[in-house]
Amino acid sequence: MSESHAVAVTDAPLVCVSGVSKTFRQRGRTVHALREVDLQIGRGEFVSLLGPSGCGKSTLLRIIGGLHQASTGTVSVNGLDADAARAAKQYGLVPQSPALVPWRTVAQNVRFLTGLHRGGASHPVMTDAEIDGLLEAVGLAGFTSAYPHELSGGMQQRASLVRAFALGAPILLMDEPFAALDEITRADMRYLLLDLWSRIGTTVVFVTHSVTEAAILSDRVVVMAARPGRIAAERTIDLPRPRNPAMEDAPEFHEVVRFLRSDLREHHG
Ligand SMILES: Nc1ncnc2c1ncn2[C@@H]1O[C@H](COP(=O)(O)OP(=O)(O)OP(=O)(O)O)[C@@H](O)[C@H]1O
Ligand SMILES: [Mg+2]
Numbered sequence: 478m479s480e481s482h483a484v485a486v487t488d489a490p491l492v493c494v495s496g497v498s499k500t501f502r503q504r505g506r507t508v509h510a511l512r513e514v515d516l517q518i519g520r521g522e523f524v525s526l527l528g529p530s531g532c533g534k535s536t537l538l539r540i541i542g543g544l545h546q547a548s549t550g551t552v553s554v555n556g557l558d559a560d561a562a563r564a565a566k567q568y569g570l571v572p573q574s575p576a577l578v579p580w581r582t583v584a585q586n587v588r589f590l591t592g593l594h595r596g597g598a599s600h601p602v603m604t605d606a607e608i609d610g611l612l613e614a615v616g617l618a619g620f621t622s623a624y625p626h627e628l629s630g631g632m633q634q635r636a637s638l639v640r641a642f643a644l645g646a647p648i649l650l651m652d653e654p655f656a657a658l659d660e661i662t663r664a665d666m667r668y669l670l671l672d673l674w675s676r677i678g679t680t681v682v683f684v685t686h687s688v689t690e691a692a693i694l695s696d697r698v699v700v701m702a703a704r705p706g707r708i709a710a711e712r713t714i715d716l717p718r719p720r721n722p723a724m725e726d727a728p729e730f731h732e733v734v735r736f737l738r739s740d741l742r743e744h745h746g
Contacts, residue, residue, distance in 0.1 A: 490517035491680050492648065497550035499536055499706075507710050509705035510536045514550070516699060516708065518682060520647075523674060525683045525691040525698045527737065529745065533706025534684040535652055541682060542568050542650045554648065557609060562648075569646035571654045575637035577625040583612065584621040587620065587640045600609075603643050611639045631662035635669065642673050649674075651683045655690070664722065665691050688741065692733045693720060702744035703738060709744035712736060 494516040501508045511533040524693050526534045539545040543563035554562035577586045587608055603611070612618055615635040626632050634654065641649055655663045667690060674681055685691050691698045695714050699730065702709040714733055716724060724730055736743055 480702040482604070488519075491522075491555060492516070492518040492682070493521040493551075493553040494507040494537075494541065495551050495553075497537070497540060497547045497552065499533070499540060499548050499681055504542065508657045511540070511547075512705035512707050514686050514706075514708055517682060521678050521680055523671075523683065523694055525685055525689065525695040526699050526701060527685055527691045528701030528709075529703055530686070531706075532701040532703035534619045534701060536654055536706065537701075538650050538682060538684055539650075542570060559703065566644075567648055568648055569641040569649045571637060571641045571643045571649060571651040573653045573656050575625070577636060577640075582622045582624055583617060583628070583636045584608075586625070586636060587612070587643050587685045589600050604647060608639070611642060611673065612636075614672065616638055631658050631666070632660060634662075634666060638666070638670060638673065642677050643678065644681070648682065651681060653684050653686070656686075663690075664699045668722065670694065670721070671718075676718060687724070688734055692716070692730060692737060693725065698737060700740040700744065710721070 479626075494514055497511055497514040498509070499511040501510055514537060526537060528534055536545060539553075540547050541550075541559060543559035543561075552559040554567055557565060557567070577583075578589065581589055609618070609621070612621055615638065617632060617635055617639070618630060620632065625636070628636070634657075634714065637655070641651075655666050658666060670681075673693060683691075683694060692714060698712045698714060699708055700710040700712070701707065712733070716733060718730060
């Protein structure tokens with residue numbers, strides 16, 4: 478293999494969505510949830526799907542994760558189709574609500590599911606000490622033996638975030654994970670997520686309605702439009718990393734937000 482070929486292989490996208498369309502039948506009506514979506518996501522990249530309600534963000538995330546079948550088109554993840562990638566435990570899913578197991582403590586929630594994953598994981602997952610380090614990093618060191626009902630929603634979401642990273646899956650699919658949190662907690666969670674992402678080097682696909690959230694977090698924002706659901710624009714966000722709350726006051730940040738807002742407005746049906 479030539480050196481240039483080796484470089485090309487390393488740089489190949491981790492996720493490749495090609496010509497994906499999805500239609501649903503709703504009471505005799507056909508809904509075009511997605512039409513002709515092409516998207517490539519690089520290894521370690523943080524990509525957000527931004528768009529109005531109903532534009533197909535969750536549908537696209539679920540198709541990438543092998544939870545929905547595309548009507549036409551293909552998804553390839555590391556050379557596998559989405560079903561095979563799911564079976565090979567390539568994905569961690571962070572849903573909108575934390576979904577912790579109620580009768581297990583925080584530590585058990587994180588370790589139990591990690592343990593389940595260990596069998597099939599194709600790469601090393603975290604040791605207990607590393608997991609403890611992450612729980613400490615998100616401010617839950619004193620709560621490892623608490624049960625989910627003893628925690629606030631924000632604390633549960635932090636535990637859920639640690640669990641997702643602890644699974645060791647190379648791709649995290651996050652569907653509006655912070656939507657139910659208050660504004661201050663939500664702001665904190667964004668930077669916690671970035672901290673975990675940069676330490677662990679996971680690839681993240683993050684669904685959000687929030688323009689500022691997309692701007693703070695992402696390497697690239699994919700702006701979607703509805704009826705039919707499609708990709709309307711893509712923006713590379715070249716704000717420096719690591720990002721921090723002070724950055725949100727900078728003119729460059731406001732400019733990114735302005736561009737994203739105008740993309741959304743331009744394609745609003
Ligand atoms: N299981 C389903 N059965 C029928 N129609 C569906 C199904 N899932 C999604 N749809 C339709 O597909 C379209 C896209 O839905 P989707 O949930 O992907 O949107 P979204 O961008 O995630 O919206 P939101 O921001 O409100 O979560 C909508 O018109 C929705 O009604
Ligand atoms: Mg959705």
